[in-house]
Amino acid sequence: MNRPAAPGPQAAPSPLVELWHYFSRNRGAVFGLFTVLLLFFLALFADWIAPHSAIEQYRQSALAPPAWQDGGSRQFLLGTDAVGRDILSRLIHGARLSLFIGLVSVSLSLSLGIVLGLLAGFLRGWVEFAIMRLMDIMLALPSLLLAIAVVAILGPGLINAMYAIAVVMLPHYVRLMRASVITELSKDYVAASRIAGAGTLRLMFDTVLPNCTAPLIVQATLGFSSAILDAAALGFLGLGAQPPTPEWGSMLASALEFIMSAWWVVTFPGLAILISVLAFNLMGDGLRDALDPKLKS
Amino acid sequence: MLAYVAKRVGMVIPTFIGITLLAFSLIHMIPGNAVEALSGERGMSPERYQQLSHQLGLDRPLRTQYFDYVGHLLHGDFGRSINTHDGVLQEFLTLFPATVELALCALALALLLGLPAGMLAAVKRNSVLDYSVMGVSLTGYSMPIFWWALLLIQLFSVTLGWTPVSGRIDIAFDFPAPTGFMLIDAWMSGEDGAVASALWHLILPAIALGTIPLAVIARMTRSAMLEVLREDYVRTARAKGLSWFSVVCVHALRNALIPVITVIGLQVGTLLTGAILTETIFSWPGIGKWLVEAIHRRDYPVVQGGILMSATIVIVVNLAVDLLYGVVNPRIRHNS
């Protein structure tokens, strides 16, 4: 009878190795991860990678089609827009903007959400009531509408769009954090460290927070995708980044009139948005499955 | 059940008050002053400034302003548009049916395709069909719908010439619109081809708007169905000699619908968000387009009223879904 060799005594694999083990089994998630890495690479080195400047106008070759079409040239691989700017270069610089928006709004929202969630979970009572009702109100507004409301107050622009997106995402982090805190607080290790004399602040950030990171990581990853999507939507409506900033959404807005004539002006920015959002969603789904102990066998 | 209804309704009231506060404070949170923001770079005469301040109610104490505001709301007075000088509520009510018509068609499309797709994917788990449904729906879920709408126009309107690009009906038609729902009005007018024209105008926007709900519903249906199919009562149903079709479509689906209904309720927000973009692209005269234009024109009473009404719709629909949830799920109906 062949028996598989009994596993000998060995060190438990580090959490990161284990995470990768589960994550890498999901092909979609790995694809998402590599796309995200590529996006970050493009964003960091946009100045070196992009063949042209994002705003320089080659008037004589306006609306040049992509290189593989009749009339296209190697000089502008994905063609040019109405004022002769190189679309590929604008997309590469746009990646930098989109990731920057994602990074800033997710960090803002995440840090504020953690603090509010911890407060609501720890202090309970009227503090919790006030915070959670406020979050309910924010959730009652459709996401883009809330963002529009914020932009209506602050005025259109890239920075204000980031604030708006951070506000829109905030309730999700607060709710998640509060729920995790309440679950964690009922566990024995918290009681143990209370007995050991840990103060509330220490308990919040040193004891409870590290144990709530898994859902926060997943939510933050998915937050990136909704931030990119919302920023593009705001840009498209003219409420986000203003021209000539090479933001994907605003590129689409100015492409509207060429829908009949120059398909490439419309197609590529949208494709860039779709691919980035899809990549973050795939990665987030993969992370959630890999971090969810229920699904581990 | 009555207690359940009362509890749900009670929970909504603070949110409601909060929404009025938010809508009210919107105008006060504008850096500087709303009237100055309105005047722009041209400046305005002191008389006009006074008049606008008075119209926006900015010349009274804050607390009075708020209570006045709520009092007016309760009387159906949502203020007047700075741009058209029409009542905000009246404008809203005129435009609202167009958005409802669009949103309902989008939702119907999403349900009609999403439920069967999710069920099939669950029943044929890990098959090519399952992977395709999941792949397509994740793509749909990640789709920037303003771009998707443009692609649809590019394909169906520009290249194939099948559908019109914008509006609700061909301009050749002219009939009274008692309901505001173009399909119904067209049908009531009895004019030849009116209904068909309205349908052709509706179809592309509905597809664009329905894509994200479709993806969400398909994914949710699949996971709910997978969970339910493992349950003991599904085995019992099969042991009775029921056909696989009845087992899935009666016993499993009824239970799987419970979480799916909640998700459908949450789609109202998605639909309103989507309506803002879809209506702008297709020149659909609904509240989404109205709101975007109001923001561009800094028509604050309209923005205020629009936000208030949209939030109210979301709250009311979610409340309705909560109550419906009680009807569908006997455990809640009887355990209140």
Added chain:
Amino acid sequence: MALLDIKQLSIGFGRPGAPLIAVDGLDLSIEEGEVVGVVGESGSGKSVTSLAIMGLIDAPGRVSAQRMELAGRDLLALSPRERRAMLGRDVAMIFQDPMSSLNPCFTVAYQLMETLRIHVGGNARARRLLALDLLRQVDMPDPARRLDAYPHQLSGGMCQRVMVAMAIACNPRLLIADEPTTALDVTIQAQMLDLLLELQRQRGMALMLITHDLGVVAQIASRVVVMYAGQVVETGALPRIFKTPRHPYTQALLAALPENNLGRKRLQTIPGVVPGQYDRPAGCLLHPRCARAAPRCVSERPALEGRPGSQVRCHFPLTGEEPRA
């Protein structure tokens, strides 16, 4: 001819390369009106066997047999539709956990009437009256009111009564009861067994009672099939099999009964667990856990031997003369 006649039934799961053998060459026959107890630890393949009789094993599970006949019909040759038509009418089954076995979204009446609708027909009124009558037959307290109740409004015992009512609705000739009392309160367990036995006698149906509890079997069965790791290790009539068990495993199960441990400090147990997918031993499947294992038990798998109705799968069956442990 036997009502249920199974020869060499095998059921496997998992990939063909690394199959998980759930049932291995099982023979089982049940006569009309007979009460047979099927006994074994969890993992011995008893529930899987009953699901295979019902035709409820889905891919990737694989069912094969030399013969599998129920009420004179070859189950292996039937179309899925014909097979479904037999469910509820020729063979019915009740399950271990009554609370989760009833659909929470439908009333008792709906679930009872549904079974009647498939197999009996008739209008809704007639079916409702039949359903009410069925609830009376299973001694449901206040049956008229329970008809419109949802499962979550009933206790576990009442849910199991509904399950029984549903199972007997179309007068099946064989009722399979898979651990029907395990999930119930101890006080209800005896009532439930009495009910099953009474219904069995009234209707003359055969009853296949699956349990891990020999005590339950002793109360109602006339014949016992003991299973271990997917195989039958001993069959025999009561009370012979209790008085003089011939397989060491049967003996060990009996020794583990609390009533046979009166006056002892500790309950006797069987060391180890039923072998799983990867540790199925060569030779006798029990030998790693058997106190009497000899070299032959390690190398050679014993066959099921004896006359029909009293068989044992052991190289060295007990004779009844050994000193009791």
